[in-house]
Amino acid sequence: MKKTLLAKLFFFLTITSLSAQEAIFRAGQLTSPEIEGDVVTFRFYAPNAEKVEITGDFLPTEKVESPMGKVDSPGKSELTKKENGVWEFKSGKLQPELYSYSFLVDGLPATDPNNPFLIRDVASVTNIFIIEGAHADLYRVQKVPHGTVAKRWYPSDGLLMERRLTVYTPPGYESSAEKYPVLYLLHGAGGDEEAWISLGRTAQIMDNLIQQGKAKPMIVVMPNGNVIQDAAPGEGTLGFYKPQFMIPKTMDGTYEENFMEIVNFIDKNYRTVPQKSHRAIAGLSMGGFHTMHVSRFFPDTFDFIGLYSAAIMPREDATGKVYKDIEGTLKVQRDNGYKLYWIAIGKTDFLYDANQEFKKLLDGIDMSYTYVESEGGHIWRNWRVYLSQFAPQLF
Amino acid sequence: MKKTLLAKLFFFLTITSLSAQEAIFRAGQLTSPEIEGDVVTFRFYAPNAEKVEITGDFLPTEKVESPMGKVDSPGKSELTKKENGVWEFKSGKLQPELYSYSFLVDGLPATDPNNPFLIRDVASVTNIFIIEGAHADLYRVQKVPHGTVAKRWYPSDGLLMERRLTVYTPPGYESSAEKYPVLYLLHGAGGDEEAWISLGRTAQIMDNLIQQGKAKPMIVVMPNGNVIQDAAPGEGTLGFYKPQFMIPKTMDGTYEENFMEIVNFIDKNYRTVPQKSHRAIAGLSMGGFHTMHVSRFFPDTFDFIGLYSAAIMPREDATGKVYKDIEGTLKVQRDNGYKLYWIAIGKTDFLYDANQEFKKLLDGIDMSYTYVESEGGHIWRNWRVYLSQFAPQLF
Known part of the structure; x- marks a missing residue:
């Protein structure tokens, strides 16, 4: 009993959570990713593998054939086999960004056992890292x-x-008696109430924008847009199950019809300014579709509307009463007035044409909007940027 | 443009997040784990592997030699190779429990790409599943x-x-004007403010116990006991880094000395009953060490004290003023009175002897306590059970 307690605890943890097996121990003892400025070294222990590759959004995208024509797919690079069964890949200089990646070991996907930071996107789990600087x-x-x-x-x-x-409440919310404006922020297909706070970095973006004086302190509400779920997979009464991208009833109007329940709950339970002038709504992809429909179905509720890569193409299964007379209700929304109707889309987004058609519809009824065209496609990198650009324009 | 939008989105997601490569697609298209009653089938796609094993706490433990003698280590079983490169393992009948597991592919650790539910324990990430029933x-x-x-x-x-x-606030907290008692719940070495809410299932346990009338509605506060961190790895200003088990200054007295900052913050910011009679403190392993020391250093603050597998052995590096005159302050705590001093330890826990010695110390000064001895060792399975047993005795 001469060893210190911590040393004993450490040994105990090592053998129980990593198992005593040497290979497992070594697999988890590398530094990966190693970030030196804007260059990142990835390492993976696989002594018997024939090929280890890395795939991620820090690599140049590759064009892949699809029913929508050629679309971007994350690139791949091979790691080089070094000593002692360790494979290594050193990136080029990377621009500041939050990146995600995973390995392919002889063609099979593997997460990085040396990086415990993972983000789930629908049913895929990938590792993440950040290159500091700029946005x-x-x-x-x-x-x-x-x-x-x-x-x-x-x-x-x-x-x-x-x-x-x-629900994100801004710094100082609890210690003041002030009333705050609210941004309703909606996820895309396959997402849930976890998406914006994890993949979207909403809390960090808002904390930083508010501290820099670039955004007003506001409440941000991130609901779950899948009406057959009570909560994100694993967080609700349905228990643990593999999340799906195509979830029944997400775009049949039920969510939009019931949206004011959420607004009323927030107005009742938080110190809000319960007025149109202090309400914004924005969403990505399917959430942009929801945003467009909610904001015109309740056409005097939101002064700030944000469509991020919005999935606003006409849909055969959009049969709910929400989808009746779209043009008519948009005109009502137009006549009621609003302060910002913000549309952002990436140049290579497969929804690019759909958004151009929607703009034509708005042009046709003289409904004003602000249009922003970014590089890239239908990716979280863009949606974080869109939030960072949208929030400063609110309230 | 005849396909429905959802189908297009689905295809897009598939190729971008899973990549177009067939192997990757197939690796993620299995059902694993498949839970049928109390039997679970695990599947892993690895056409070229020579051996695929599974390790996890649902398997019988194996004894492993260590400096503390033989200790329990999670067992392993081999999967059987089936058709099309799929390996499979069917469990025996499992008792109700939250289990964790991972695979070993030719000896290398791998998470289950078909199960997006993962829990981080220090720097290890494993998949989880629940067998329903009982506790x-x-x-x-x-x-x-x-x-x-x-x-x-x-x-x-x-x-x-x-x-x-x-901070967990009980159902109804926001809609009532009631004041609530508070349980301070402390994590172990290598843990942080995420540990009890993720690994410990605190929110689910409290929701269910409260609904069943077995526990009183209470606030549960889960602080971060690593005084050099502002937040859990990845959640604080230190950014993303590999969590360590041995963190400087976690057991040097700094945390205990400053603990009343947390109590005062909670009393100021939540509707608490700011009295000893309405305060409990409990912790696992290092958190049990913290609990013992906090509760006697502030000897008139907590009426309910819980030591779960507490690391209360004498320590050479425990030099802070908190650790002076332990017996004397325990006597003050004894004389001040309290309602419950609850000590729980597993029979095979490597801290079993240390807890017996601590009991002798308490016996020696006629300090009363309740002692519970469970099966098993130094594992989360026990700590969830201890919380489930401790909370009903509070307030």
């Missing part, structure tokens, strides 16, 4: 006042269940 | 009223930084 500094936790992130449940009379949502 | 039903999200879980930052004057903690 990526908005995604880091900085030494600034921090808002609170709460996972909270609201009663849905329309959907007959308790449902979970994520 | 494991406490760990599931049930159709009951749900509390709110908030990640919030408090100013630490003692540690000179903003620090993050996790």
Whole structure:
């Protein structure tokens, strides 16, 4: 009993969580990713592999054939076999960004056992890292006042269940008596109330923008847009199951019809300014579709509307009453007035043409909007940037 | 443009996040784990592997030699190669529990690409699943009223930084004017403010116990016990880095000395009953060490004390003023009185002897306690059970 307790605990942990097996121990003892400035070295222990590759959004995209024509797919690079069964890949100089990656070991996907930071996107789990600087500094936790992130449940009379949502309240919310404006921020298909706070870095972006004086302190509400779920997979009564991209009823109007339940819950439970002038709504992809329809179905509710890579193409299965007379309700929304109708899309987004058609529809009824065209496609990198650009224009 | 939008989105997602490569697609298209009652089938796609094994706490433990003698290590089983490169393992009948597992492909650790539910324990990430029934039903999200879980930052004057903690408020907290008792729940070495809420299933356990009338509605505060961190790895200003088990200054007294900052913050910011009679403190392993020392250093603050597999052995590096005159301050705590001093330890825990010695110390000064001895060792399975047993005895 001469060894220090910590040393004993450490040994105990090592053998129980990593197992005593040498290979496992070594697999987890590398430094990966190793970030030196803007260059990253990735390492993977695989003594018997014939080929180890890395794939991720830090690599140049490759064009892949698809029913929508050629689309971007994350690139791949081979790692080089070094000593002692360790494979290595050193990146070129990377621009500041939050990147995700995974390995392919003889063609099979593997996460990095030396990087415990993972993000789930629908059913895929990948490792992440950040190259500091420029806009990526908005995604880091900085030494600034921090808002609170709460996972909270609201009663849905329309959907007959308790449902979970994520609420960001800005720094100082709890200690003041002030009333705040609200941004409703909607996820895309296959996402849920976790998407914007994890993949979207909403808390970090808002903390940093508010501290820099670039965005007003605001509440950000991130609901779950999948009306058959009460919460994200693994967080609700459906238990653990593999998340799917195509979820029934997400785009049949039920969500939009019941959206005011969420607004009313927030107005009742938080110190909001419950007025159109202090409400914004924005969403990515399917959430942009929801945003467009919610904001015109309740045409005097939101003064700020953001469509990020919005999936606003006409849909055969959009049969709900929400989707009746789209042009008519847009005209009502136009006549009621609003302060910002913001449309952002990437040049290579497969929804690019759909967004151009939507712009024509708006042009046709003299409905004003601000249009932003970015590089890249239908990716989280763009949606974080869109949020960073949209939030400063609010309230 | 005749295909439905959802089909297009689905195809797009498939090729971009899984890549077009057939092997990757197939690796992620299995059902694993497949839970049928109390039997679980695990599947892994690895056409060229020579051996695929599974390791996890659902398998019988193996004895492994260590400096502390023989200790339990998670067992292993081989998967059988089936058709089309798929390996399979069917478990025996499993008792209700939350289990974790990972694969070993030719000796190398791999997570299950078909199960996006992962839990990080220090730097290890493993997949999880639940076998329903008995006490494991406490760990599931049930159709009951749900509390709110908030990640919030408090100013630490003692540690000179903003620090993050996790706060569970019970169902009804926001809609009532009631004041609530508080349980402070401390993590072990290598853990942080995420440990109890993820590995410990605290929100689910509390929601279910409260709904069943077995525990009183209470606030549960889960602070970060690593005084050099402001937040969990990846959640604080230190950014993404590999978590370590041995973190400097976690057991040097700094945390205990500054603990009342947390209590005062909670009393100021939540509707608490700020009295000893309405305060409990409990912790696992290092958190049990912290609990023992905090509760006697502030000997008139907590009426309920819980030591779960507590690391309360004498330590050479415990030089802080908190550790002076342990017996004397315990006597003060004894004389001040308290309602419950609860000690729980597993029969095979490597801290078993240390806890017996601590009991002797308490016996020697006529300090009363309740002692519970469970099966098993130094594992989360026990700590979830201990919380489930401790919470009903509070307030």
